[in-house]
Amino acid sequence: MAHFHVFADVHDTAEHIKIRHVDIQDIIEALRMGVDDFMEKPSHYVFLCVIYPIVGFILFRWAFGQNYLQLIYPLVTGFALIGPFAALGFYEISRRRELKMDTSWKHALTVWKTPALPAIAVVGGMLIVLFLAWLFVAQMLYVGIYSTTPPEALGSFLWNVLTSQNGWALIIVGNAVGFLFALAALVTSVISLPLLLDQDVGAYMAIKTSVMACLMNPVPMLAWGAIVAGGLILGSLPLLLGLAVVLPILAHATWHVYRKVIDTSGH
Structure with a gap:
């Protein structure tokens, strides 16, 4: 039955999947190839990726409007959790460029016609749940460690967090917990979605292949996660506008990380 394809291999191709050992140099090379893909037709990619800064702006407005200023940082860092799912269109552009096919931006939108869409939706749904769980936990940490009262102004809130014992406890514990969420997203999605x-x-x-790939290559995959986190932070600083460049580069590079880690020559 068709719905079994959500979890099972419809074409019995999984037995051909082989995981390679990679090193840091492979990760750097994948990043360089991601930049090359972006530079091929950057105007198309920036056009598509403007969606993400817009979504980020909406989330910021929501945080301000609903007096959830304490969730701005978790919202920004949460991009790393849902980014792999949002980057599907860019994976497709890299795949088509690799095969020397037409790479016009319209193909980034037709990715939703893939027969694997139900399975992709399952992984994407998992990442969205992870993102919402992170926001919930972040709010609980704020209430439990810092204050039960929502902050009234962003400037005074930031100053108080940086100069108080409870504020530093929130920073340390919050980032530690956030790292675990980010690690879960990385391990389960870095290979699975491509x-x-x-x-x-x-x-x-x-998902199993993605987890095994990370277990076989812990240092390179953690290095890739650090590159993604650093890129997202840098892209978020100028009012999220830098994400219009950072996100497509990271997405293209993720495709090349997948190609370096997974050997599908038997497919």
């Missing part, structure tokens, strides 16, 4: 776009192996096998 793999599903490339092959309809089912959500379970895609």
Whole structure:
């Protein structure tokens, strides 16, 4: 039945998936290739990626309007959790460029016609749940460690957090917990989503392959996670506008990380 394809391998291709050992140099090379993909037609990619700063701006406005200033930082860092799912269109552009096919931006939108869409939706839904759970935990940490009263002004809130014992406790514990959420997102999605776009192996096998790839290559994959986190922070600083460049580069590079880690020559 069709719904079984959400979790199972519809074409029995999973047995051909082999995980390679990679090093830091491979990660750097994947990043360089991601930059090359972006430079091929940057205007198309920036056009598409303007969506993300706009979404970020909406979230900021929501945080201000609903008096949830304490959630601005978790909202910004939460981009790393849902980024792999939001980057599907860019994976497709890199895939098509690799195959020397037409790479016009319209193909980034047709990615939703892939037969693996139900499985991709499962992984994407998992990342969205992870993002919402992170916001919930961040709010609980704020209430439990810092204050039960919402901050009234952003400037005074930041100053108080940086100059108080409770504020520093919130920073340390919050970032430690946030790291665990980011690690969970990285391990389960860094390979699974590009793999599903490339092959309809089912959500379970895609996530399992992603986890195994990270376990076999812990240092390079952690290095990649650090690059992603650093890029998102830098892109978020100028009112999220830098994400219009950072996000597509990281997305393209993620595709090349997938290609370096996964050997699908038997496919």
